[in-house]
Amino acid sequence: MTYILAIDQGTTSTRAILFDEKMNIAHVAQQEFTQHFPRSGWVEHDANEIWDSVVATVRDVMVKGDAKAADIAGIGITNQRETTVIWDKVTGQPIHNAIVWQDRRTAPYCATLRDKGFDQVITDKTGLLADPYFSGTKVKWLLDNVDGARDADLLFGTIDSWLIWNLTGGAVHATDATNAARTALYDIHKGQWSTTICNEFDIPMSMLPRVEDCAADFGTTLPDLFGGEIPILGVAGDQQAATIGQACFKPGMMKSTYGTGCFALLNTGNSPVKSNNRMLTTIAYQMDGKPTYALEGAIFIAGAVVQWLRDGIKIIEHASETSDLAIAADDSQELILVPAFTGLGAPYWNAECRGAIFGLTRNSGPNEFARAALESVGFQTRDLIEAMQSDWAASDASPTLRVDGGMTANDWSMQFLSDIIGAPVDRPTILETTARGAAWLAGQRAGLYPQMDEFAANWEIDRNFAPAMDNATRDRRYNAWKRAVQATISAAE
Ligand SMILES: Nc1ncnc2c1ncn2[C@@H]1O[C@H](COP(=O)(O)OP(=O)(O)O)[C@@H](O)[C@H]1O
Numbered sequence: 001m002t003y004i005l006a007i008d009q010g011t012t013s014t015r016a017i018l019f020d021e022k023m024n025i026a027h028v029a030q031q032e033f034t035q036h037f038p039r040s041g042w043v044e045h046d047a048n049e050i051w052d053s054v055v056a057t058v059r060d061v062m063v064k065g066d067a068k069a070a071d072i073a074g075i076g077i078t079n080q081r082e083t084t085v086i087w088d089k090v091t092g093q094p095i096h097n098a099i100v101w102q103d104r105r106t107a108p109y110c111a112t113l114r115d116k117g118f119d120q121v122i123t124d125k126t127g128l129l130a131d132p133y134f135s136g137t138k139v140k141w142l143l144d145n146v147d148g149a150r151d152a153d154l155l156f157g158t159i160d161s162w163l164i165w166n167l168t169g170g171a172v173h174a175t176d177a178t179n180a181a182r183t184a185l186y187d188i189h190k191g192q193w194s195t196t197i198c199n200e201f202d203i204p205m206s207m208l209p210r211v212e213d214c215a216a217d218f219g220t221t222l223p224d225l226f227g228g229e230i231p232i233l234g235v236a237g238d239q240q241a242a243t244i245g246q247a248c249f250k251p252g253m254m255k256s257t258y259g260t261g262c263f264a265l266l267n268t269g270n271s272p273v274k275s276n277n278r279m280l281t282t283i284a285y286q287m288d289g290k291p292t293y294a295l296e297g298a299i300f301i302a303g304a305v306v307q308w309l310r311d312g313i314k315i316i317e318h319a320s321e322t323s324d325l326a327i328a329a330d331d332s333q334e335l336i337l338v339p340a341f342t343g344l345g346a347p348y349w350n351a352e353c354r355g356a357i358f359g360l361t362r363n364s365g366p367n368e369f370a371r372a373a374l375e376s377v378g379f380q381t382r383d384l385i386e387a388m389q390s391d392w393a394a395s396d397a398s399p400t401l402r403v404d405g406g407m408t409a410n411d412w413s414m415q416f417l418s419d420i421i422g423a424p425v426d427r428p429t430i431l432e433t434t435a436r437g438a439a440w441l442a443g444q445r446a447g448l449y450p451q452m453d454e455f456a457a458n459w460e461i462d463r464n465f466a467p468a469m470d471n472a473t474r475d476r477r478y479n480a481w482k483r484a485v486q487a488t489i490s491a492a493e
């Protein structure tokens with residue numbers, strides 16, 4: 001048996017997955033790692049702990065599959081994006097914990113960038129915003145705040161680069177275009193690091209990794225690690241890998257991943273589309289030197305609102321119970337829950353507001369809370385779709401949405417999603433789309449998996465959800481959501 005190994009290095013856990021010759025999942029190993037919250041709004045990971053979790057899960061999955069290094073034709077890496085590691089070029093040791101994408105510590109610096117109008121330069125060149133979410137200001141923070149950092153010989157990388165560096169024993173310092181596109185240091189139009197932005201942030205360009213296509217030669221693993229060399233042939237940020245795994249290869253195709261948060265990407269083809277609605281312009285994938293662009297909307301709280309029902313107000317024990325509660329909810333109550341637990345992401349980008357619930361009566365209880373929680377994910381998705389459609393006239397008036405992620409197991413939620421966006425929702429048979437995307441990148445480069453067209457033709461649907469809500473109800477409910485969001489934002493002003 002010949003395998004492709006996908007390494008899916010996420011925000012809370014690392015997974016190693018062996019895919020067989022037919023691109024089916026053969027074996028999985030997973031390990032969680034520590035989340036560090038040193039101060040309010042700060043989130044860090046120990047980059048060495050992440051590296052150890054990668055080695056452990058890869059070894060574990062190889063044992064499970066009785067696979068030798070020679071049985072693995074290639075590795076595809078997919079990773080939490082934006083998370084920033086800086087390490088010493090000589091010792092290979094990180095100079096500080098990694099600063100995670102969720103970390104807000106550079107908010108004051110981002111405000112100064114906006115005050116002097118540099119946010120427009122960032123948006124024009126990188127497609128992103130002057131927001132702490134992206135890597136660039138995190139790099140600057142580390143250089144400015146870690147003792148001696150400005151005098152040392154250092155390298156910067158997102159998690160993919162950090163893993164490649166370690167897997168190859170320090171031989172390769174590289175990233176792919178999708179990860180570079182999340183740093184706010186990379187000019188997505190020119191396909192190169194931006195000197196203007198690096199100068200503004202005072203970041204030496206010698207620290208930055210080489211940028212490759214998503215399917216490329218990223219070196220081979222040190223023989224000692226896994227009992228032989230394995231070539232690293234594919235790399236993509238996790239949301240881009242999901243876009244690939246969902247075979248959203250044509251302009252107008254869109255995927256939305258519902259994990260803790262929700263990330264929707266709309267393929268806009270060969271030209272980047274500028275957003276007037278605070279969507280991000282990003283690279284969906286880059287093959288043969290040619291970038292394919294996407295509009296992206298990021299929502300911070302999707303499945304996390306279900307976690308809140310379980311761990312916060314404790315009205316459920318398991319996420320799956322929310323379906324039955326929602327079905328049993330009183331139809332005459334139309335509670336609206338705005339889950340702005342950490343502010344609101346796209347298209348509002350309001351870091352200050354906090355969650356709110358509207359329409360409570362004496363009869364409101366767990367059923368109505370559960371339904372409002374599930375509905376909030378649908379309403380937020382509609383916000384993204386409306387913004388993208390107004391940004392890009394070419395986008396289909398009612399695109400089919402391909403969905404994946406843990407929350408898509410919930411049929412009630414997927415039906416409401418289809419109802420409120422007024423468009424079909426397709427759930428694929430293989431929900432591991434992120435790992436599948438990374439595996440496909442490596443596998444087609446290795447000559448084991450088919451080219452793009454055949455891969456797309458093999459995408460299989462598990463279930464289609466068609467809109468069943470009448471237009472008047474859809475409009476009334478969505479308008480109520482919009483008013484609730486405005487009230488939530490106003491309350492924080
Ligand atoms: N049946 C369900 N109904 C609603 N939400 C669910 C269900 N199953 C899982 N979830 C939610 O999905 C999320 C987990 O999805 P996953 O894709 O594993 O997320 P992540 O990769 O961000 O950790 C959790 O927030 C959980 O609350």
Ligand SMILES: O=P(O)(O)OC[C@H](O)CO
Nearest residue numbers: 010011080081101238239
């Ligand atoms: O690791 P995940 O699945 O939470 O994804 C995180 C995103 O890449 C952040 O941009």
